Amino acid sequence: ININTFLVSLLTFFTVLVSVIGSPLRFNSFHKSKSISTSISTSNSMRNQWNNRLQQVLLQQSRSSGSGSGNANTKSNLSNILNTHNAVQAFVQQNCRSYFTGTNSNYKYNYKYIKNNHQHHPSAAAATTTTFSPSSSRSSPSPSSLQVFSRFTTKPTFIDDNPSSPSSYSIPPYEPNDDIIAPSSIQPNTRIVSIGDVHGDILALYKFLTASQLIHPNSTLTNPIWDGGDSILVQCGDILDRGPNELFCLRYISSLARQAQTAGGKVLILHGNHEILNSNGLFHYTDQNGDEEIESTFGQEMDKSKSEGSKRWRIQYAGNQPSRWNAFEPGGWLSEPLLKHMNVAVVVGRTLFVHGGLTKDHLVKYGGLSEMNASVRKWYGTPLPEEYQNDDGYKFKTVDEVIQNANARAKFISKTQPECLGGGIGSASPVWMRDYSSPADAVPKQPQRAQKMIDDCLEEISSEVGEGVVRVVMGHTPQSKINSALQNKAWRIDVGASKGVMNGTPEVLEIIHCGGENGEDIINILTVEGERIPAVERQTIEIPFL
16 A cells, blocks of 8 residues: 555544544533533534535425426435435434533533422431241242353343333333322231332342242243232332343333232332433433343334334434433333333332432422322323424424424423422432432431431321321432331332442342231341341441440
């Protein structure tokens, strides 16, 4: 090869590289203006090129349709428009990548946006526990028997479902009082089991469920079998983000929810802050393999069902992971079968379950627990207005229009979102607060304030239920192991089990309703090794200075 030619080619390569890196399409004032405001710093010639190409093809289409040139020309013009719009989408997606994949500066930027645009009201006797030895306990799988699943690499296929179909993610529809199951309505010795954050790790979820002894020993990663009878399982949110198996986890637990209902049991799934982030199109914590899972599972099926089988519907999302956003937004792909039937908080027996925490102020402001959950179901079940349903893709004539529409979509979702779902890091909302759970494995930072908050909350929720509720179970803040604080009224069960968090050791919380000699609840921590650890061994106690 000629050395001069090589040097010229190398210089040209670096010139192009510098121009691409130095002038991406950026979203400058997304948070201050509550919108995706844009500043295109790519060259005007490139921008004009795309706009002119769009204008020419649209003009050609209008002339062709007016002259009646026949099916062949119409088909050709439609093909040109599709190709042009696909090119525009690729252009937008490539140049928006620095924003939508979330650089470090944008993490802080987006949380500032969420926090500034959702205003929240300032957040303002322990059960006896004994050792429980079931008369007919089953042994849990040994650690060695679980290691085989660490080699699981092929794409899972459930025996009885179609991963691309929304029905594979369906859970039993909400029925009145599903979010408040009063103590008197539960038979004594009923098992109530709760698991924490899953974050897209199917192995962690599988270990949670084997430790809980709610699935049959013959269950596999591709065939979950409910074996919990009338037991009640509560998953405290954050199935999404950080891991590669988000849809796999959702299908797995949804299948168990359907089976449990048939057997007389229940599986209740709560919203976590990461479900809400995804609904708002904020994908800062997604895993690349998780993104690929969603695209490969839903992408083609969405293409078939929208815009006459083409990909034009993707344009309206401006390159911000169309399949993912469409799956989790209000009125989206998974709203009807799944998201609208999940709750923010539930009461089961004497226990309140929530992702982050709950206060009396929340209950008063939102009209009680049931009204709070109802507002979220309504939000998820309401389709977006027509101006944000642009599946045909023909509405847009310029790149700016594409971005402005995505901006308006994000703004509308954020503006209509129930207040109980809003917030950000440090927020006081039920899916974000950490007043009862932080710091990990220790007494909360302000123990006296936190104690009063949880006491007031339990008193208020007991009034709504009509019976005594004595503890709160929450996830959200990773602990090294399940533990209690605030006089055993705050149980922290997120153990960071996902490899995307801290690869913690899975444990689950078990409550035997009215299982004690005097009708008290019995609380244990269950491990994958088959241990049943009494609650008294996991108390976090404040030791005041004397």
